[in-house]
Amino acid sequence: MRLSNLPLNTFKEKPAEAEISSHQLMLRAGLIRPLASGLFTWMPMGLKVLRKVEKIVRMAMNEAGAFEILMPAIQPAELWQESERWGLYGPLLLKMRDRNDREFCFGPTHEEVMTDIARRELKSYKQLPVTYYQIQTKFRDEIRPRFGVMRAREFLMKDAYSFHLDQESLQETYDLMAHTYQKIFDSLGLQSKSVDADSGEIGGNKSREFHILANSGEDKIAYTDEDDFAINVELAPVSPQKQKESKEIHNLEKISTPEIKSIEEICEKLKISPKDTLKTLVVEGEDESLIALVLRGDHVLNRHKAEKINGISKPLSLASEEKIENAFELKPGSLGPLGLNARIIADHSAICCKNFVCGANETGFHYKGVNWEIDLPKPEAADLRDINEDDKSPDGNKIKIARGIEVGHIFQLGEKYSTAMNANVLNQAGKEQNLLMGCYGIGISRIVAAAIEQNYDEKGICWPNAIAPFELVLISINAKKSKEVISVTNKLYSDLTNSGIEVLYDDREVRPGVKFADAELLGVPHQVLIGDRTLSKGIAEYRKRGEKDFQEYKLGDIRSHISQILEMNRNVSPR
Ligand code: ATP
Numbered sequence: 001m002r003l004s005n006l007p008l009n010t011f012k013e014k015p016a017e018a019e020i021s022s023h024q025l026m027l028r029a030g031l032i033r034p035l036a037s038g039l040f041t042w043m044p045m046g047l048k049v050l051r052k053v054e055k056i057v058r059m060a061m062n063e064a065g066a067f068e069i070l071m072p073a074i075q076p077a078e079l080w081q082e083s084e085r086w087g088l089y090g091p092l093l094l095k096m097r098d099r100n101d102r103e104f105c106f107g108p109t110h111e112e113v114m115t116d117i118a119r120r121e122l123k124s125y126k127q128l129p130v131t132y133y134q135i136q137t138k139f140r141d142e143i144r145p146r147f148g149v150m151r152a153r154e155f156l157m158k159d160a161y162s163f164h165l166d167q168e169s170l171q172e173t174y175d176l177m178a179h180t181y182q183k184i185f186d187s188l189g190l191q192s193k194s195v196d197a198d199s200g201e202i203g204g205n206k207s208r209e210f211h212i213l214a215n216s217g218e219d220k221i222a223y224t225d226e227d228d229f230a231i232n233v234e235l236a237p238v239s240p241q242k243q244k245e246s247k248e249i250h251n252l253e254k255i256s257t258p259e260i261k262s263i264e265e266i267c268e269k270l271k272i273s274p275k276d277t278l279k280t281l282v283v284e285g286e287d288e289s290l291i292a293l294v295l296r297g298d299h300v301l302n303r304h305k306a307e308k309i310n311g312i313s314k315p316l317s318l319a320s321e322e323k324i325e326n327a328f329e330l331k332p333g334s335l336g337p338l339g340l341n342a343r344i345i346a347d348h349s350a351i352c353c354k355n356f357v358c359g360a361n362e363t364g365f366h367y368k369g370v371n372w373e374i375d376l377p378k379p380e381a382a383d384l385r386d387i388n389e390d391d392k393s394p395d396g397n398k399i400k401i402a403r404g405i406e407v408g409h410i411f412q413l414g415e416k417y418s419t420a421m422n423a424n425v426l427n428q429a430g431k432e433q434n435l436l437m438g439c440y441g442i443g444i445s446r447i448v449a450a451a452i453e454q455n456y457d458e459k460g461i462c463w464p465n466a467i468a469p470f471e472l473v474l475i476s477i478n479a480k481k482s483k484e485v486i487s488v489t490n491k492l493y494s495d496l497t498n499s500g501i502e503v504l505y506d507d508r509e510v511r512p513g514v515k516f517a518d519a520e521l522l523g524v525p526h527q528v529l530i531g532d533r534t535l536s537k538g539i540a541e542y543r544k545r546g547e548k549d550f551q552e553y554k555l556g557d558i559r560s561h562i563s564q565i566l567e568m569n570r571n572v573s574p575r
């Protein structure tokens, strides 16, 4: 593509509306343009990337034996009423009426339409197992669309659905899809991790999430390098962490701490570690009561786990300062489990603490040397906290924590939809049997943003080769002054293009600095430079995106050098 033909608008400044790097860079590089909240136009350069992701996903799905279909984006309300999700899906579902006043929605997902196809098309066990997929636009009226195409309202998803007669067959396809997903992320050139996950709203039993690792990820993942343990921190069960054995039991002591408001401050004052303190968080109960959750000072409350405890309100809600003051007549900073008149639930690791420091339930005072069963009874115990890097996996290996962006999710739905919608086939005995179902999603458009989050520097995007909009950018310098530059670059452009290389030819009449900045911002993996000065010495220059200096090559050698490098890069597997 000749860049002079493309009305490309790039800009240097960070767009004010974009919080994370991928959103900023996609706007700055002109890959997407916003239309309204959560709605984006894919501009030519962005669409090239999106299509490449789509192609890799499509190839892998075909290879796994899935059949591509295309379902309508608009779906009749009746199907959603049958599955009872018309009301349950909530405000995420964009509803509309046609001219005959019939209700429809814009599909946020396609289990209903797919199950409807299955109950019409599948008659016998002999047709099973079968997997269908589509690559299609979804709409979800997200409460907080943000981060550009990462959490948009309209987005592109690959969704697949499989049908089975028995669990064994469902498990087999589920495993095949997990394997296929891993292959897809490897082919994309992205570092990913798959984790056990909650099945969320779709329901069903088993589910697995696929994450692209990046510092800005919304999810936290716990994993080890040594074993298979990999799980969303939200869900990771934690075994108690014992404090180092201290032989002597200290005496309980009340200390004055008038200025102390936080764990850090009390640790600073007493020269102790947060591990030696307990903090007390007050949450709302299902009735009007308040419930105290006690954790070690260095641990983080896991909302997900707390919500699962009977009596605690769902969603979890921390009690306001005012409520705490009214109920206990003290400031929240002085709360503690000793003498608190409330239901107390302590995390397992908090129960293992000895000689700890905690609030004295009197404003401006703490206790030190507190011990369970000596100074206060052991309370109810539960797993309440996030796993962390001091914990061990069930096999005893060191936990690592990384941030991830969820880009794929696979579920075993079982009979949920086939029961609700009466989808069955005749089994070997000639009897009607409910279909088992699996569903498998990948966020195609989210992958583009996630790929950037994993691959950028201060100058712009650093695309992995597999999904770069172009393999190479060819830059001419001072072409206006030198006819030779024009003819050599034109010739090189057509030679490279003819040999099947995707070349972006920056033939614009702009300053060299603008061309370099745009090449870096757009993140094309390889750059070739033809300038009037070096050309007079018969030299062309090359550098990889991210490298500081260009290397000089004889003009006659540059083509073979590029072919060699690109060939090598096409064959490398991801980091
Ligand atoms: P999230 O927890 O991020 O909202 P989800 O669990 O709702 O995701 P699924 O219903 O499993 O997502 O959808 C499959 C895939 O579609 C997700 O893994 C993600 O990659 C993508 N996806 C979901 N919601 C959005 C969105 N609002 N914008 C872009 N992609 C999305």
Ligand code: MG
Pocket (backbone or CB within 6 Å): none
């Ligand atoms: Mg969602």
